Amino acid sequence: VSLLAFIRPDSWNFPLLVHVGGAMILVGGVLTAASALVVARGDVRVIRLGYRALLAVALPGYLLMRAGAEWIADKEGLNEQGAPEPDWVGIGYIVADLGALLLLIALVLGAIGSSRVRKGSGGEGLLKATMVISIVLLVAYTVAIWAMGSKPS
Amino acid sequence: VSLDDWITALHLLSAFALVGAMVVLWFGYLALRAEGEASAALGRLFKVGSVAVGIGLAGTLVFGVWLSISVDGYDPWDGWVIAALVLWAIAGGTGDRAGKLSQQPRGVQQALVLHTVSSLAIVLILIDMIWKPGA
Numbered sequence: 001v002s003l004l005a006f007i008r009p010d011s012w013n014f015p016l017l018v019h020v021g022g023a024m025i026l027v028g029g030v031l032t033a034a035s036a037l038v039v040a041r042g043d044v045r046v047i048r049l050g051y052r053a054l055l056a057v058a059l060p061g062y063l064l065m066r067a068g069a070e071w072i073a074d075k076e077g078l079n080e081q082g083a084p085e086p087d088w089v090g091i092g093y094i095v096a097d098l099g100a101l102l103l104l105i106a107l108v109l110g111a112i113g114s115s116r117v118r119k120g121s122g123g124e125g126l127l128k129a130t131m132v133i134s135i136v137l138l139v140a141y142t143v144a145i146w147a148m149g150s151k152p153s
Numbered sequence: 154v155s156l157d158d159w160i161t162a163l164h165l166l167s168a169f170a171l172v173g174a175m176v177v178l179w180f181g182y183l184a185l186r187a188e189g190e191a192s193a194a195l196g197r198l199f200k201v202g203s204v205a206v207g208i209g210l211a212g213t214l215v216f217g218v219w220l221s222i223s224v225d226g227y228d229p230w231d232g233w234v235i236a237a238l239v240l241w242a243i244a245g246g247t248g249d250r251a252g253k254l255s256q257q258p259r260g261v262q263q264a265l266v267l268h269t270v271s272s273l274a275i276v277l278i279l280i281d282m283i284w285k286p287g288a
Binding site for chain 2 (some may be wrong): 010020027029031035036038039041043045049052053057145146148150151152
């Protein structure tokens, strides 16, 4: 980000803020969800807190991040037909799009799981799956952040 | 990928760890206010948040100062770098105080106020890093 600042017109700053800010909110929500589900050890309130973080923080963060990504890519001319796509942009798109699918699966499994746990009719397995998906997402986001920062090729 | 590129990536990863930790602590403080006292699980969640805050604060400072020295055109005494350092200190100081207050009886409300100040300081750092006024 800092290196890019030399060649970045001022009009790109706000879209970049939306993109980076959204990504930070997304990672914050997923980190909270994964942490809460790991440390809960059966504490229903903390399990529900983890699911709420995924729904109320990670999901809006994802939408902001993705909208900001398209906006800044458009400003940089990366969406133009025939424009070369650097590796770091490709990594970002793959992680964002596959990540969206995983996030949606985690949200659905988490909703069913936390509802069953609240009613006392199981659901622990579904919440474990949500936790595993959240951890996978965190690893994928770490790779994407590294790519955005170091910009290989 | 050059050394500076690696340092930029580590600086960015530290910033994400810091913001992620702030979100963890937001949920922790709000749950603590609702419940009145921290359960064992909530205590463990605070521990995760505190460790991540430490990693984020240390990483953003060390790698950020490194970049301000190493990257041509930037200096540690640039106004936007000094502004970021002041905001970093405010975020760290108020966050640390919030953590201590939250462990005291009826201290969670004040902790939330200080955590809000800390969060706003971090938002301002992000804006400062993107716009780099005066650079």
